[in-house]
Amino acid sequence: MRSQAYVENLLSEADVIINGARPWDIQVHDTQLYAQTLARGNLGLGEAYMRGWWDCEQLDEFFHRVLRANIGAHIQPARFFWHHLKARLLNLQAGKRAWQVGQHHYDKGNDLYQAMLDERMVYTCGYWQQADNLVDAQRDKLELICRKLQLQPGMRVLDIGCGWGSFMKYAAENYGVRCVGVTVSEAQVELGKRLCEGLPVEFRLQDYRALNEPFDAVVSIGMFEHVGQKNYRTFMQVVERCLQRDGLFLLHTIGRNRDVRGTDPWINKYIFPNGELPCLAHIDRASRDLFCAEDVHNFGADYDTTLLAWWQNFERNWSQLKTSYDETFYRMWRYYLLSCAGAFRARDLQLWQWVFSKPGLSGGYHRPTLAHR
Numbered sequence: 001m002r003s004q005a006y007v008e009n010l011l012s013e014a015d016v017i018i019n020g021a022r023p024w025d026i027q028v029h030d031t032q033l034y035a036q037t038l039a040r041g042n043l044g045l046g047e048a049y050m051r052g053w054w055d056c057e058q059l060d061e062f063f064h065r066v067l068r069a070n071i072g073a074h075i076q077p078a079r080f081f082w083h084h085l086k087a088r089l090l091n092l093q094a095g096k097r098a099w100q101v102g103q104h105h106y107d108k109g110n111d112l113y114q115a116m117l118d119e120r121m122v123y124t125c126g127y128w129q130q131a132d133n134l135v136d137a138q139r140d141k142l143e144l145i146c147r148k149l150q151l152q153p154g155m156r157v158l159d160i161g162c163g164w165g166s167f168m169k170y171a172a173e174n175y176g177v178r179c180v181g182v183t184v185s186e187a188q189v190e191l192g193k194r195l196c197e198g199l200p201v202e203f204r205l206q207d208y209r210a211l212n213e214p215f216d217a218v219v220s221i222g223m224f225e226h227v228g229q230k231n232y233r234t235f236m237q238v239v240e241r242c243l244q245r246d247g248l249f250l251l252h253t254i255g256r257n258r259d260v261r262g263t264d265p266w267i268n269k270y271i272f273p274n275g276e277l278p279c280l281a282h283i284d285r286a287s288r289d290l291f292c293a294e295d296v297h298n299f300g301a302d303y304d305t306t307l308l309a310w311w312q313n314f315e316r317n318w319s320q321l322k323t324s325y326d327e328t329f330y331r332m333w334r335y336y337l338l339s340c341a342g343a344f345r346a347r348d349l350q351l352w353q354w355v356f357s358k359p360g361l362s363g364g365y366h367r368p369t370l371a372h373r
Contacts, residue, residue: 023058024062027056028054029052029053030048030051033045042072042266043265046266047266050328050331050332060345065346066342111321112324115313121163124221124222125351126141126309128305130370133309134310137306137309142170144368144370145353147370148355148367148368150248152177155178156178158179158242159182159218160218160219161208161220162179165188165203168196172199179200182205208235211238215243217243218248220253224253225253225272226272226276228276236287237290246357248356249356252353253351255278255349256279256348256349258279262276270332271336290358291357291358294360296354297353300347311341
């Protein structure tokens with residue numbers, strides 16, 4: 001009962017009531033939840049949700065309130081020490097480990113992502129400044145990136161972490177460029193080749209560190225989260241050696257407000273193994289003597305809207321997906337999408353687009369808009 005009272009007191013600071021009537025209040029079905037959460041933090045909380053020990057109608061708003069109230073600062077389980085020590089001492093994204101996220105997450109099944117994502121299969125934050133639906137938000141994001149890179153017909157473009165080829169397909173169709181994309185997911189290559197058939201687009205199942213050839217522009221959209229602090233400098237060196245002197249490099253990545261090693265233990269175990277989110281200083285240190293940072297654009301609040309749209313698609317298509325995925329997976333995926341939505345709503349996580357040049361553009365760089373799309 002002491003653990004229950006402690007948790008109740010913490011949640012009250014976020015205006016969350018246990019077994020309350022509001023949509024962001026949690027409904028507890030098994031009191032083991034309290035000890036598990038205090039002992040294991042979000043890993044215990046997430047696993048308890050997967051087991052059905054608690055529910056919440058509006059999970060995204062629950063996490064928004066908990067994170068805004070900084071409840072996690074009062075729960076620091078000692079057993080997480082090894083999780084953070086590993087991230088500090090070991091290169092968790094080196095060698096064969098770099099392929100684990102492809103096998104664990106992106107190879108789960110193309111049927112899952114086709115049911116959840118937009119028609120272009122874009123698995124990164126949409127741009128909602130002018131859009132009111134997921135399809136338009138993702139189109140606008142791809143268009144904005146093309147404009148930021150100042151693409152011209154005939155250019156050769158490298159996409160590091162190309163996914164199913166959504167950017168490459170859009171850029172080839174609308175800007176007349178040739179693209180090479182690398183990914184560590186076999187499933188993405190298999191489907192991506194079909195989606196981009198007939199276009200000057202090449203998929204490679206390849207680690208980014210093996211790249212060493214010239215490109216007129218380089219883009220990396222939602223892959224840097226898998227690089228790891230020990231490899232940020234190597235990543236930037238790879239881009240520098242591949243980018244032509246007058247070319248531009250756009251980096252699109254989720255980021256943190258603070259310098260924190262490792263990632264959330266539940267996310268690491270169930271969603272993105274070996275992931276690590278950068279802060280602004282990490283990217284600056286890794287790039288500062290290789291590139292000139294021409295522009296930094298934060299539209300992290302748009303990820304909240306994107307994640308909710310993915311959740312709505314997933315929920316709407318669950319009747320077809322549940323023949324291949326069980327109820328535990330459903331609860332896990334719901335927890336993943338909605339807890340992340342809450343984190344972006346709370347501004348605990350950010351989304352940045354950096355634009356880099358090698359020598360610095362004469363006359364400066366001017367961020368394009370979509371005003372005249």
